Amino acid sequence: MKRWIGFLGHLAIITILTSFATYRVKNTKVDVPDLLKVHNQGLFFDFPEEQTRIELEKDEFLNVFLGKSYQGFKDALAFKESQGDYSSVNTLGYLGKYQFGRSTLRLMGVKDGDAFLNDPALQEKVFNLNVARNKWILRRDIKRFVGKRINGITITESGIVAAAHLAGAGNVKKYLRSYGQADFSDAYGSTVAYYMKKFAGFDVSVIKAKQKPRI
Template sequence: MIKKVGNYFVVPLAICATLFMAIKPSSSLNYSDYSTDGLELDYTISKDLAFNNQHFETANSVELSNPFQSTHPYFPYLGKSYIGFKEALAFKESRGNYFSVNTLGYLGKYQFGAETLKMIGIHNPTQFLYNPELQEKAFLANAERNKWILRKDIKRFAGKTINGVLVTESGILAAAHLAGPGSVKKFLRSYGSHNVSDAYGSSVHYYMKKFSGYDTSFIEADRKAKAVM
């Protein structure tokens, strides 16, 4: 009985307190109680605590033209790895947007054409466009197929200089992604005189130079490579 009587007093008291605070004159409020003047609000931690600087020593020598190679230690440095290769190429193709469709109908993060997709086993472009995982598999499958087609040219020309460009496997594969392996064969075997460009002005020579020197050993040459989910 005592507990029940207590409850009758507690509830009205809480309501009265709430109403008092709501209608309390603003002139009676002491705003200094809420001031941050004089308080030190800038808190920082040393880079040594946040990151081990030795992991970023190579970042000081990167090319600023590659958006995925940053001198700032708070951004991932992908370097010349396979991931660095495909992400740099994706940025050039679509700014890394999986859902991009250009004016010529090329699709996705890596800007694939419908005919290329068919060769690696993809026959539904719409499904492809809205499936990032499938797009990543398609990039690898296409690179594996191109590496097999160009395997003799990679062995023959890698390390040589053509029209001022040091030929590397990654440069060859990037150019093949742009213009197809046949165009790359013609460029290499003509020592640069056959240099086709796409509709936006990017050429085999340009891709060969821009994507030179990446480690693409992860990509295995495969004549029958398919993008399989």
């Protein structure tokens, strides 16, 4: 009886072990369509110069790489002004990627509007100089108002600089010192308050205030 019990026990163990045996399955080759094949190549993303963004709506976008950097600020403002087009001239005669008026260009030392339109590097340089100029004019207001809330908008340095690009430093002073009572609206309906909100929170510290910057 003991021998039969032992025999049956060994048989059960052998049965369990063989159930885990590995069986070789014959490989079957399947042809994959070319469109679904993965090739051993690097991935490259070709973005237009200085326009690394994904457009979401008419003038709303996501800065993929630039975030709240100064370059991100420039890119955002340029998209609002001209959709980033260096050759753009609007119905009021404002020129280039950042839509400068000819009087502002003359202040920067640029006398030839046509040459300005055909020189992207010059447009970028003029933009930086104009930021430096507006920072100088508004230096006391930046120190006084940054961090405060006006009309429900937290005032930031980048918001002030963007609004000055739209309306001029003088109109931004009036807006801030009247605590939002004296707003400015351009021919297309954009206001100081709108620019203060839309361009808030960017880091524009890389450009230092300068009294009379020129090319």
